[in-house]
Amino acid sequence: MDSTTVSLVQTTFKIVTSAEDGPAQLTRDIFANLFAASPETRELFPASMDVSRQRLLQAIGYVVDKLDTPRRILPFLEQLGRDHRKYGVKDAHYTAVGNAVLDALQSFTGNQIWTVEVDEAWRQTIALISATMMGAANSESRPSTWTGTVVEHKQVLRDVAVVRLQLDQPMEYGAGQYVSVSVPGRPRMWRYLSPAIPSNPQGQIEFHVRQVSGGWVSPAIVGQTSPGDKWSISAPLGALGVDRTDDRDMVMIASGTGIAPLRAQLMEMAMRGSNPRVHLFVAGTYPCDLYDIETLWQLSMTNPWLTVVPVSEEAENPWWHTEPVPESPPGMHQRLIGKVGQVVSGFGTWADRDIQIVGSTSMVQTTKFRLLAAGTPAECIRYDPPS
Template sequence: MDSQAISLVRSSFKSIVAEEGGPERLARTFYSLLFARSPETREFFPAAMDVQRDRLFTAIAYVVERLDETDEILEYLAQLGRDHRKYGVTDEHYQAVGNSMIEAFELFGGAEMWTDEVDSAWRNALAVISAAMMDAANAEDGPPAWSATVIETRTAIRGVAIVRLQLDQPMDYRPGQYVSVQVGARPRMWRYLSPANPPDGSGIIEFHIRQVTGGWVSPAMVTQTTVGDIWVIGSPIGGLGIPENTKDLLMIASGTGVAPLRAQILELIRRGNTRKVHLFYSGAHPCDLYDLPHLWALAERHPWLTIVPVSEDDTNPWWHTETEPLSPIGMPKRMTGKVGKVVTSFGNWAGCDIQVVGNESVVNSTKFRLRAVGIDAATVRSDPTY
């Protein structure tokens, strides 16, 4: 796409975002049109559409923001196309989605915003998006999804479970990526989780899952999962991972966001890494740093790895009565405060490859802090928040 078309797509999308209730209204309109025009597509989605509508808008925003980053966005779209094979999506469905999206934008924007130029720009953008996803899906000869059997489940802290599964066949994913997951208790309700371990040929995959208050799926994953349960897992997605350069790594994790960074550290150990790696591991309370003993053990054996624990509060909630583990001799002690502020108090980290993983608030505030000390935003990597 040329720069003018990209500019028109972005400006019209920003107009929708600026409208009160715009994202939700647009998503509702789109899905209403899609299900009316192609009723069979309703079977791809859960009965409750709230999460799906949010996810749609997040994905559109992510793509629109990166339309001029050709290689990166085409790879992301190819990953989405491979992942969508689990639904049984065909080329005709992509055409139906594109047509419904255009109609939804036109109805939402009205004649004043939706000019012929804007219409043409969006049609070109959606053609590129659809083509990238369809080409990748049609070229893939691997399974559309993996079946996985739960072989272990345990509680890390209240509201956080660690679940290990055995895949029915090995999955080739990059440490740092995430996958869509469906559990038997919540059919058609896919959730995105990051493996906490790198692939090693065994077919074993580990997830760290936090129960979201009021959530539809995570409570079932955390409290109802038992050994022998069958989960379905989609194709790997995401741009995080060990960079091909030799830069030192700055990793910043919040809560279960440590999982994809942990997987990369384990992979670096397997490769015999020598570059410096700093992991700032944060949570609201000290107990949220549930994987700290394991990370400390890794750091003790590998001098290139530094673990800095951070919590926003200095005390634990009333329900957590276990004693806080003592930091090993020579390891940084836990610091108190917002993780972005703590990270930048160590320096400006110029020249490092930087990854930030966690909830949207932590990711955004940390990026803001890094930019404030002169870090180029292009060097700070994070994936969409689902």
């Protein structure tokens, strides 16, 4: 795609998104156009469209921003295409959505801005998006979804639950990857979760879920899940994981339920003959937020390459949590007090390590900023969407 085409697309999109109520109007118009032209597509979406509108805008924005770097957007679009199989999306739906986007953009900008050249630039962009997503979806041989039956639901904190499921067939995924799940109480609404155990031939899977204030899916998982519930689970996504061809030592940093994908990697590593050294920083606001610390200590005691460093912002638990704070076993690192980014960067640059960060968006960005400020090379730091 030539520079003129990229410039026309980026300039047009900036005009729309910088206008007052522009993003909201654009997504409203896109879906209104789509449902008017293809009424059957309404069944692919949940009753509330807020999340769908937000995700569509984010995806378009990311592609437009990276349009001049195909090596960045093509893998993103391929992954998006494979993931969209869970919705039941067919080839014809990509054409319908593309037309809806073009009509909404033209209606918003008007004929003075929406010239023949702009129209052609956007048609090339939509064609690239559609063809890449369709190609990846149609070449995928794995099931679009698995069915998982809840076998255990354990509430470990007021707002955190551990859920174990038995899949209808084994799912192969890399430790550190994530999937999306749909639960009975929230049909056609999907939430990304990272398995907390490695893939296994028995089809067992485990998730750690924190209830998000104002969220749609996580409150139903934490507060309403019961054994016997049937979940839909999509094919795995993401590239977070340990490179078996690289022997560089590692730093893993997790906050809250972000421990799940790192825990799965550590469990998988424990089954190997040799591993690089790993420093795991596991953090929370209160000591009780380190709900899985005893499992991590057990891993560390049987695997000398693993060092576990507990971190909490507060020294004591809140008044409503009455269980005692667990004491570090002999030989284990004592709990440190402070924000995890500040604590980790206080040890130095870690420039000789591969670093993985998992947690909320704010935690990931703050920790990354602290590390960069301490001299950590940006290419050493990896993270996927928050857990």
